[in-house]
Amino acid sequence: MIEITRSAIDTGVILEQLNSRAAGAVCLFLGTVREMTAGRRTIALEYEAYPEMAERKLAELEVEARARWPILEVVIVHRVGRLELGEASVAVGVNSPHRADAFEACRWLIDTLKQTVPIWKKEEWADGTEEWIHPGKPDSKPGA
Numbered sequence: 001m002i003e004i005t006r007s008a009i010d011t012g013v014i015l016e017q018l019n020s021r022a023a024g025a026v027c028l029f030l031g032t033v034r035e036m037t038a039g040r041r042t043i044a045l046e047y048e049a050y051p052e053m054a055e056r057k058l059a060e061l062e063v064e065a066r067a068r069w070p071i072l073e074v075v076i077v078h079r080v081g082r083l084e085l086g087e088a089s090v091a092v093g094v095n096s097p098h099r100a101d102a103f104e105a106c107r108w109l110i111d112t113l114k115q116t117v118p119i120w121k122k123e124e125w126a127d128g129t130e131e132w133i134h135p136g137k138p139d140s141k142p143g144a
Contacts, residue, residue, distance in 0.1 A: 002058045003077045004051040004119075009088040014075045023072050023095035025102035029110050031090040033083045041126035047080040047089060049119040054078065057117045061109055069105040071096045076109065078119055089121075 001017055011028065018026045033045050062074045075093040083089055092110045096102040114135065121133045 001075045001077070002055050002062065004049055004054050005077060005079055006081045007079070009077050009079055009091045011088075011091065014077065014091055014093050017075050018073050018093050018095045020072050020095055022097060023102075024097050025099035026093065026095045027099075027102040027106040028091065028093040029106050030088045031110070033085050033087050033089060035085050037123065040123075042085070042123055043126050044082055044084055044124045045089065046082045046122040046124065047078070047119055048122075049078070049080050049117075051080075054117050054119050058113065061112055061117070064112075065094070065105050065109055068108070069094075069096060069101040070098075071101060071105050074105075074109070076113065078113075078117075080119070 011030070014028060015026065033042065035042055058076050062076065065071060065074060071094045073095050075091065077091045079089050090110070092106055092113065094102050094105045094109070096105065116135060118135055120135070123131045123133060
């Protein structure tokens with residue numbers, strides 16, 4: 001399941017999608033809106049995307065992940081619109097017969113998504129300033 005949505009991310013639905021008797025591992029990553037980034041206080045984030053383009057790129061990542069690891073299911077949901085502190089902005093889930101493959105595939109998917117998928121993030125800072133972060137531009141540190 002690949003989805004760009006304005007709705008809150010429902011982890012229960014995602015976990016149900018990943019439920020399989022063939023899977024010995026389910027890995028679910030949630031990216032959430034944090035308060036502090038590189039020493040600056042965030043009050044909210046806003047995400048924008050051209051959904052058809054972003055979903056097409058996400059589907060390409062799914063195909064590549066399936067070629068690299070023996071994963072059974074892939075779920076990627078990215079939220080757009082204004083998000084408050086603590087809300088989930090992205091969910092990446094995979095299941096696999098073995099945990100190492102599930103962990104590796106999940107990490108590769110989120111890291112590659114952040115670098116290549118055309119989804120833009122606007123940081124709204126507590127001092128009243130704003131900054132757009134484009135795909136491929138690193139956050140405060142790798143893996144942030």
